[in-house]
Amino acid sequence: MRRRHRDWYEALALDAEAEWISPRQLDWIARLKREQPNLREALEFSADDDPTAGLRTAAALFLFLGSQGLYNEERRWLSELLARQSGPPTVEWAKGIHCATVMANIQGDFQTCTALVEEGRARTTQTGDSMMRALIDDADGMLALYSGEPERAYPYLETALAEFNERGERTLETSALYFLGVAYGLSGLIEESIKCHERVLAITGRYGERSYRSRSLWALGIAVWQQGDVDRAVRLLEESLKLTRQVHIPRVAATCLEVLAWIACEQHDPPRAAILMGAAEELARSVGSSAVVFSDLSIYHKECDQRVRRRIGDIAFEAAHHKGEGFGFDAAIAYALHEHRPSTSEPDTDASTRLTKRERQVAALIAEGLTNQAIADRLVISPRTAQGHVEHILAKLGFTSRTQVAAWVVEQTHD
Template identity: 50%
Template sequence: MREALQFCVTEPGEDEAEAGLRIAAALYTLWLTHGLLGEGRYWLDRVLARHSGAPTTDRVKALSADATLAGFQGDLQKGAALVEEARTLAERLGDREAHAIVTQADGLQALVGGDLSRAVDCFEGALAEFRAEGNLGRLIGDLVGLELASGLLGDIPRALECKREVLAITALHGETVQRAYSLGALGLAVWQTDHRRASRLLEQSLRLTRVVDDPLHAAWCLEALAWIAAAEHLDRRAAVLLGAAAALSQTVGSSPVAVPNLLAYHEECARQARRAPGVRVFNAQVRHGEAMTFENAVAYALDEEHGTAPRPGVDTDAGLTTREWQVAGLVAEGLTNKAIATKLVLSQSTARGHVEHIRVKLGFTSRAQIAAWVTEQTQDERR
């Protein structure tokens, strides 16, 4: 893809320039979820400069993607300028899809800028068009943004409504990135009022995030888990998580605090974690967290260090089908794929496929984690 983009920005011809726009805009999700925000902006800037500037939907998409990456890196002035250019082009095109894409990008700018009410209005404004088009990728991204903005404004029922729709769509299609974002968004919204539920949501989000090695979203989850740890007087754990979150976010040139409205929680967490053990111990624990790799930081947050079993806390709406619940229960009983196939009168390949789907949906890497999760769900139902 890099070679193709290099070709598009160096070869003469408008066809090559237009192809560069399409490639760069299509790679937006890859850049965002793999911590390549700077590289994404580099290529988007280059293909946009190479393009004639004619009002095309591809240019609107590229401008909107560039604006979003800029916003996540805190470059709000550049992001706003890109959104304004995209809006002008969309109006000239008279294209409803292009207008919805710009409106969504504007919502993301408002969100990372802390204007939650405007973010809600923008996300709401784009929803109808994405539904009408059947554009599920744009739709679930918009719903996640609306979920986070609504939740942070205290509209938990609206946030829950968005989450349920996101989980339903992602479960049907086996998608994990936006599913992780949705679980994390609700965790950020409820952490003050329900530590246990927030921890479960954030931990499940981390498990899914680990599947694609998404450092920015992992940093946001680690940061929120640090707030919960500090609130529960687990000061050293909070300090380690703060350090890990800061280090991961720095690798992508962003912040561990997803929305500026949450900065007060970060500051209070740091004060609390520093107060009891003292500055020297706090700083040492922060450095310990900063030195962690992505995998080690996630494992620490999930209590998977030293070979201990992960905490299987997962939001109760796991998105499993009835058959997948049956298979998960049999995995928990210790049955092999062959034994599951015999018991449920399935082919062995079908049973194996069900186990893999369950693992992906729950963000797990082993059958043992599935078994531990089923056990936890059963215990919760009894309580």
């Protein structure tokens, strides 16, 4: 009975994988979410009864679990089932290595990635199976890409893409095109990058796919932003977020929010940039990743962080960043799309009209991180007077800390 159960859910997972790039993608995601307890039971049974069948199931679920940010779960299954494989290498085994490498890369575990790729290389060197070699090439290319070597990555990805395309492996072809486009972009080959992502958009548009489409929209947004077309970049990133919300991909949402933060900083809106950075960081943290997974892009994050802090001060930055952290998936996307502005620090929207001009000046200085003594020096008033202003501001706004005042100032400035 348990084998029949296992076989049925293996077939279900394989069917979902086969139809991943299709109009049924959202239906499959909803179905697999409902079936997760049964799928886990089937995998548990396979680990002891038939690890090869279990590995096929786990690899087939890679797209679903990855889209939902369930990286730790997928890595656990793959690690356990790969360790139980014996005999000569097979395509199923190479696919397991490939999937495990992607998951570890996203979480920045390059030590594990390197070990997996080295094992894959060692065991497929003498094989005549071009598909196994292509899967390991793809894994090696992604390791190079995530670890900051895009120039080393794209030759491997080109080789893998050619094999996937020749075999008609639509999902692997689409994935390789996306990563190849990213590798080209990070290598400065912007035109080649754009062509890859436009091919992904053509494929996903033809078949009604959303997950890979959202990824290439994000990457294409960065490429056109680097070319100076900010308006188009924002449109692409917002389109990606709308798709991401449908599929519920925290990882892609985080990357879109991060790039929109860089653009907000560039457009002289530091409070919005800080809020978006906070939202991106928390979404990425929720799936065990970081807001910037490709190290070559980290320079933009650092520059944005530094510029925003210089503009609004550390306390106001931390307050805005903390506000973004509290949004959650849906609210963060809504904020990025200008659908509404969740507030965490303004109990009285009319409070600003009740602050005097001097109190508003003091509130702005609090947001800059100044102490009462520093405020007194800046405004040429006594420390006691400065303290009185601070106390009045806290009372009028209904706050208990200077950090809340800083967050309120950020919101008022943003409005």
